[in-house]
Amino acid sequence: MxxxxxxxxxxxxxxxxxxxxxxxxxxxxxxxxxxxxxxxxxxxxxxxxxxxxxxxxxxxxxxxxxxxxxxxxxxxxxxxxxxxxxxxxxxxxxxxxxxxKLLLWSNKRYSVKTVSEVLMGGQYNKIALANPKLAPYGAAAKSVLVELSLANATRKKWVMGENISQVYSFVAYGSVDIGFVAQSQLITSNVSGQVWQIPPSLYEPxxxxxxxxxxxxxxxxxxxxxxxxxxxxxxxxxxxxxxxxx
Missing domain, CATH: 3.40.190.10 (Periplasmic binding protein-like II)
Known part of the structure; x- marks a missing residue:
């Protein structure tokens, strides 16, 4: 019982x-x-x-x-x-x-001031973005590269993260030179390096x-x-x- x-x-x-x-x-x-x-x-x-x-x-x-x-x-x-x-x-x-909001971030310092300059300058070996097929922030990142006519030229340098958190880790630990991240990931973090604002006209809201x-x-x-x-x-x-x- x-x-x-x-x-x-x-x-x-x-x-x-x-x-x-x-x-x-x-x-x-x-x-x-x-x-x-x-x-x-x-x-x-x-x-x-x-x-x-x-x-x-x-x-x-x-x-x-x-x-x-x-x-x-x-x-x-x-x-x-x-x-x-x-x-x-x-x-x-x-x-x-x-x-x-999408940002471009590197834990290194660059002499260039705009996102167009850093992406077009090509002074990086690897660039991280979330998988565009799975992550909307990845789709936005790909849109930026397409709008700047850099998608094909940079494709061999792409490192795909499963999600935006993985992209943040890639950049934070130096696995890649630059990466597309969400503003929310940086706003509360004591991050080093350099952050570039991305014109809203380069990707859909x-x-x-x-x-x-x-x-x-x-x-x-x-x-x-x-x-x-x-x-x-x-x-x-x-x-x-x-x-x-x-």
Whole structure:
């Protein structure tokens, strides 16, 4: 009898814990802001948030194959669109949570002052960018090279990161000379070297959308976090990491 009661209580508390938790899939460029958002949310909520990070493409594939996430924070709008089209999410529960910015960074110093000068000068052996097929920031980086007519000329120097976090590591540890990173990765880091601003005209705006996944709409923790994301407090946290909010 005692064993039965113990098992019953274990199942009850396990179910309760799961009911009080939401799982979110988050694009790699948004790791630091998400950690701050979760900390602020959990400080005044009975619910908990568990985050998984990766390239938008890989997370999208996992969700499409049934991964039990409640909210998807993509680094673009195309993948949330695709989830809505496939019936895994609804347009009603979708919004642009941030607009990102692409930068070019080296942990070395160069004499040139503009992104065009450094890229066209060719004084580098390797340049890192996130995989354009998986990561929206990688697609933006490729767009910059295409717009400057440098895609073919520099292709042999490309080092592909699976996501923008890996690109940051490549540059930080000197594995490559320069790399395309998200502004949010540098704004809170004490980075060395040189950073170049990239004219917005060289790539499409990086509007990042979130969607609440259809099967998870009854999760109270997910709904509470979704509501929190629309507050001024959440927007200020996101803005502190260099993103625009709407």
């Amino acid at each position: 005692k064993l039965f009661l113990t098992l019953l209580l274990t199942l009850f508390f396990t179910a309760s814990a799961l009911a009080e938790q939401a799982r979110v899939a988050v694009a790699s460029n948004f790791i630091l802001p998400m950690k701050s958002l979760i900390e602020a949310f959990e400080a005044n909520s009975p619910y908990f948030i568990k985050a998984s990070y990766g390239s938008s493409g890989k997370l999208f594939a996992q969700i499409s194959h049934g991964a039990p996430f409640d909210i998807f924070f993509s680094a673009d709008q195309a993948k949330p669109d695709a989830l809505i089209s496939s019936g895994l999410a609804t347009a009603e529960h979708r919004f642009t949570y941030a607009q990102g 990086i509007n990042q959308d979130a969607v609440l996944l259809m099967k998870r709409k009854t999760n109270k923790a997910a709904m509470a976090f979704w509501t929190f994301l629309h507050t001024d407090e959440a927007k200020k946290i996101i803005q502190a990491y260099g993103y625009e909010t709407f």
